Amino acid sequence: MPLPADLQFVIALARQAGELVRTHAGKVERLSKRNGAEAVSIADRASQRLIVDGLRARFPNDGFIGEESDSGDSITNLPPRSGQRVWVIDPIDGTNNFLAGLGNYAVCIGLLDAGMPILGVVYDVARNHMLAAARGAGAWCDDQPVRAQASPLFDGAILMLTSNMMINDRLPGFASRWMSATIWKVRILGSCALECASVGTGVAHGAITINGKLWDVAAPAAIALEAGAMLTDFTGKPVFPYNLAGYSGGKVPFLCAGPAAHAQLLAEIRQFP
Numbered sequence: 001m002p003l004p005a006d007l008q009f010v011i012a013l014a015r016q017a018g019e020l021v022r023t024h025a026g027k028v029e030r031l032s033k034r035n036g037a038e039a040v041s042i043a044d045r046a047s048q049r050l051i052v053d054g055l056r057a058r059f060p061n062d063g064f065i066g067e068e069s070d071s072g073d074s075i076t077n078l079p080p081r082s083g084q085r086v087w088v089i090d091p092i093d094g095t096n097n098f099l100a101g102l103g104n105y106a107v108c109i110g111l112l113d114a115g116m117p118i119l120g121v122v123y124d125v126a127r128n129h130m131l132a133a134a135r136g137a138g139a140w141c142d143d144q145p146v147r148a149q150a151s152p153l154f155d156g157a158i159l160m161l162t163s164n165m166m167i168n169d170r171l172p173g174f175a176s177r178w179m180s181a182t183i184w185k186v187r188i189l190g191s192c193a194l195e196c197a198s199v200g201t202g203v204a205h206g207a208i209t210i211n212g213k214l215w216d217v218a219a220p221a222a223i224a225l226e227a228g229a230m231l232t233d234f235t236g237k238p239v240f241p242y243n244l245a246g247y248s249g250g251k252v253p254f255l256c257a258g259p260a261a262h263a264q265l266l267a268e269i270r271q272f273p
Contacts (some may be wrong), residue, residue, distance in 0.1 A: 007119055007134040010109050013054045014123040014130070017047045017107045021092055021125055026101060040095060044068050047091035048076070051109060055087050062087055062111075065247060067215045075249050084114040086244055088218035093122075094191030103127065104189040106197075110218030115241030120222025122197045131197045131223055139200050139227035146201040148229035152260040153205050155183040159265075160195035160207035163188050167210055173272035175208075196220035199256045200227035206257035206265050214242065214252050221256070230262040231255070234269050 003011070024043035048068045055062065063080035066089040080086060087109065092098050094105030103126030111119040122131040131146075133139035139146050153159070159182075165175040179186055187204070189195050192212045198204040200223040209216065221231050221240060232238050232255055239254050257265055 003132070003140070004134050004137050007121070007132060007137060009058060010055075010111075010119065010121050011123075011130055011132055013051060014107045014109055014121045016054070017050050017091065018123045018125040020050055021047050021098070021105075021107060025098065028099070040068060041092075041099060043098070044092045044095055047107060048089055051089050051091060051107075052076070052087075055109075059085070059087070061085075063244075064089065065214060065244065067091065067213065077247060086112050088112060088215050090193060090215040090219070093193040093216060094189070097190045102190065104191045104194060106191055106193050108193045108215065108219040110215075110220075110222055112218060112240075112242065112244065115244060117218055117222035117225060117240055120219035122193045122219050122223060124194060131201065131220075133200070133223040133226035135222075135226060137226075139223045141201050146227055148199055148224060148227045148258040149202050149205050149261060150228070150258055151205075153184055153264050157184050157261070158198075158204040159184045159186050160198060160204045161186055161188050162192050162195065162209045162212065163190055164211045165208075172210075172269075174269045177268070177272050192216035193220045196231075196254075196256050197223050199229050199258065200224035202227075205261040206255065208255055208265070210253045211251055212253070213249055214244075214247060217252055217254055221254075224256050229256055229258055232262070232266070234266075236266050 028041040048066050061081040063086035064078045066076035090108040098105040107123040109121045118135040192209045195207040197220040199207050
């Protein structure tokens with residue numbers, strides 16, 4: 001089926017941003033964000049400018065939330081002029097990987113309408129894979145439709161974890177258990193978006209993020225949900241619709257998995273806090 005025009009436009013825009021990012025690979029220095037700890041580069045800021053300019057020209061009434069700002073001392077949060085559509089942008093998800101020369105990083109563009117993810121693009125730049133979805137149009141990897149895994153976790157099933165698994169300065173019991181005493185295969189890519197989107201493509205049965213932000217999950221959520229996955233917090237409550245009022249970079253922990261795997265993982269989280 002032909003993809004919706006808006007999704008085709010965002011795919012093309014993500015490719016443009018990806019090409020820009022690719023030209024900077026191995027040539028930029030590590031800068032610090034406003035908190036002095038998180039990494040950023042001129043490529044992050046240039047990519048976000050390109051994306052915002054492109055979206056604003058086509059969708060002038062929509063709002064924008066982005067991880068970066070040109071000054072580096074704040075995020076971007078521009079409310080919509082009308083309606084409830086807000087684009088959520090991560091110009092390079094996996095900046096530390098990008099700076100180190102590790103090919104796990106992505107350009108992410110998601111659209112929330114009344115807080116619900118209705119369109120998302122995660123461009124795996126180094127591998128040149130375009131992961132995309134729009135509500136009612138299916139989820140796609142390049143030109144192939146994708147679905148989340150319907151089966152429960154089994155011996156050898158892949159489970160994605162982000163590198164920072166600390167909750168209140170401690171490693172939760174479920175994380176320790178999964179990394180030390182499980183038949184599942186734990187993987188850490190260093191890109192929350194690629195990890196979450198891999199559930200939508202059926203590569204992974206589940207993905208867990210504890211210390212991510214809204215821009216890490218908005219785009220891949222659209223893909224995973226359209227592919228039949230579930231996405232909730234650690235109590236089982238859906239993350240979306242998300243209240244965007246005053247969002248300034250708060251954490252958005254989530255569990256994303258196919259329905260059967262989600263039930264298994266949620267039970268583990270409750271049993272091993």
